[in-house]
Amino acid sequence: MEELKIGCFIRNENGRDAGRVYAVISTDGQYLTLADGRSRRLEKPKRKKHKHVSLVSGGDEWLTQRLLSGERITNAQLRRALGEIPGKPGMEEVSTLGKG
């Protein structure tokens, strides 16, 4: 089984919200605490067993840093990190630089 770290994005494989993608907010033994900033907000996250989820992606750097350092994040920033809202979490200006 792939290691599920804080900040990574997982898909719930069981239950009535099967298929929904969440971010891992914290880990506690065989349990994960999950939120998506919408149906499961940060103030009332969901607890789920490791074996009932699958890894979607390694997550977002900005979100992971915030969660690991214990800094506050908002539900909107979480939704942005999960790609539900356009734009980048924590970034408000758009660059005009070209890429190599």
Added chain:
Amino acid sequence: MIKLRTPREIELMRQAGAIAAAARGLAGKMAVAGISTRELDRAVHDFIVGRGAIPTFLGYNGFPKSVCISVNDEVIHGIPGTRRLCDGDLVSIDVGATKDGFVGDCADTFIVGEGSVEACRLVEVTRQCFFEAMKHALPGKRVSDISRAVQECAENSGFSVVRDFVGHGVGERLHEDPEIPNYVQAPRRGADPRLIEGMTIAVEPMINAGRYGIRVMPDGWTIATRDGSLSAHYENTVLITRDGARILTQTE
């Protein structure tokens, strides 16, 4: 958003990177006096396709060829065509290969035959800039630590770094977040992220022998130095690990 890669994704990126690196090496060996840049493009295209990958640049935002080939004062994004290489030319070859949904992106600058002292030094310093930057590609450091290393290495050698084009995150797409400038700038909010394990970035010093100004050529793609000075480019796709940077664009 800056994506962090899972072990499976990293393995796929390593496979794509190995193809891109081998294609870059092939183009470097073929870059001899008399060959046209179109012939180089065709050889690299066939090589990439022959290994079950897709040339990433072909059709990217409308780019018409599979490789970016930039000669002498051209910095990046040169379109291969009928131009034949001459002895002493400085040829930058930028290759991207996509395999199983992941991209490997790398570039190097080669000298055709015997180059001038300045050209040889420029190529050497450009590579050195990359490897200086790698010393700072560690978890906990910031993107600006990479930028500073490149800038100091280039400017201490009397060269300048291109400002208008930057390195980038790379993964499922060629250009992802974050931007990796080769110079230190006043950061926009959130534009100087910390490096953390699992990030995959393309670090690509673009170094000019003269001033850093660039111009866009009439084809709309090719970027050349404004003062006509020589330019060199070196790039690898890099994974941030807890033990430091791991280059993913390496031949197997």
